[in-house]
Amino acid sequence: MAVSDESIMDAARHIAASQGWAGLRFRTIAAQAQVSVRPLRDRYESSSQLAAQLWRGQLCDSLIAQVSEAVKCADQVVLNNHNDSLAALVEQFFQPSETLKASMELLIVARFDPVIALAVSEKFPHELERLLFGPESAPDRSLVAKRCLIVLLLFGLVTERWRSWASEIASHEISKLLEQSLRREVNDEVLPNDQATFLDEPQDFHTSDPMWEALLGTLVQSVARVGYEATTTDQLAKESGCSEGFIFRKYPTKRDLFVDAAHRGAAHYTKLQLEFANDMAQRYSEAVGGAVLLREWLLPKHEDKRTISLELSRVALHDEKLAKLMTDEQMPVLEENLQIPNSAGNANLLALAHVGFSAGSGAFLLSDLLPQFVSLPLTVVEF
Incomplete structure (x- = not known):
């Protein structure tokens, strides 16, 4: 047959x-x-070629259609002041279909797989630009920013669904926050020049062992460059200056090594980001503080950090142990900074936290597909 x-x-x-x-x-x-x-x-010839054909044949046009619906929905809220389809749209991405899950998986893998990257680049970025910017020669920057906002949040809801607290949030809480942001006036002023210097500093894994630190640092660099699956312990040993025996004395498997590096970094960056955003909010406003932090993350020099963040989310989607460890590391920081009493606490605050992580993840994806996004008023990403 x-x-x-x-x-x-x-x-x-x-x-x-x-x-x-x-x-x-x-x-x-x-x-x-x-x-x-x-x-x-x-x-x-390879799994990459098969995946590229999957993108071309089934995923690309489907995702374009959903982006088109998202743009129409944003325009309805912003221009016509009604949101008949917003809640249903958010639910589609909050409880994504198989096609949506596969689409986001390949969009992240495309960051380090050139065959899939070529397939993605052939059509999707051009259609994305057409839908978000519209046919106008000088589109309204505020409207374009809000279209970008709804798309990046929806993308992020798919990639961040691994977080355990997501099951405690109702999608209508997210659509409510999104609607509020879409209706809010956008501040298009030039952002202050404050820099998130913590992003420039080498990550400290707190092992007190130089060789161990080198191993974990090399792992992070490799995963950002070639992805988790293509990273090998043999390569890690050579690049970090240790032996494979050293690696396996510390970790039974590569997975355990990755999980350890991930959970050591999760709380570290979450805490520093919240501290920076809170400081900016006190000096300027919450919208400006969040926009400055996002601008710093989107700088070209931090592409590897964006990739590792997306790769962590991608792997966590299929690894319950990693997902639990990262959630356990981040939850105390969120409880302290957002005053969430516990993981089953205030649904609005949990939704706010989840929307924040989702918006960041979605912005990382969108900025690579649509570089013009960085020049738009980033204060739109406020919840």
Whole structure:
């Protein structure tokens, strides 16, 4: 019986959504499609080429259609003062379909896989620009910024759904916060020149062992460069100056090494970000403080930090241990700074925290797809 491309792509989409990039391999896809591996090897040179075809054939146009709906929804709220479809739209991304999950997975993987990156670049960024900026030669910057806001938040809701507190939030709480932001006047003034210097400092993993520090630092750099799956312990040993024996004395598996590095960094950056944003808010305003922090994160020199942040979220989506550790590290910081009494506390504050993380993740994705986003009034990202 002939094996159809559609059945292969359907299986690949399911694997990408449920297992992520790590599972998107010929044998796994063949098993899901209930076929032999041979037809896949005959048609595709690599998993990357198969994933690129999945993007072109099933994911790209679907995501463009959903972005189009998001832009229409933003325009309705901003221009026509009604939000008939906003809650339903947020629910679609808060409880994403298999297609949406697979789309966000490949958008992140495209950061370090050139074959998938080429497929993404062929059409999606151009359509994104067309939808967000519209046909006008001089579009309203405030309106474009608000269109970007709804898209980046929706993207982020998909990538940040691994956070355990997400299950305690109702989607209508998020749509309420989003509507408030869409209706708010946008401050388009030049932002102050304050710098988030903590982003320039080498991360301290607090091991008190120089070789251990070097190993964890090398891991982070490698994951930002080639992704988690392509990072090997052999490569880490060579680049950090230790032995593989040293690595495996510390960690039973590469996964344990990654989990440790991730949870050591999670609380560190969360605390520093909140301190910086709070300081900016006291000196200027919450909107300006958040915008300055976002501007600093979006600087070209911090691309590796953005990539590692997105990669952590991508891997956490398919790794409960990593997700729990990162949530456990961040929750005390949020409780202290947002005055959330406990993980089952005030739903509004939990929603606010989740929207903040989602907006950041979505902004990282959007800024790479649409570099013009950085020049828009970033104060729009205020909740």
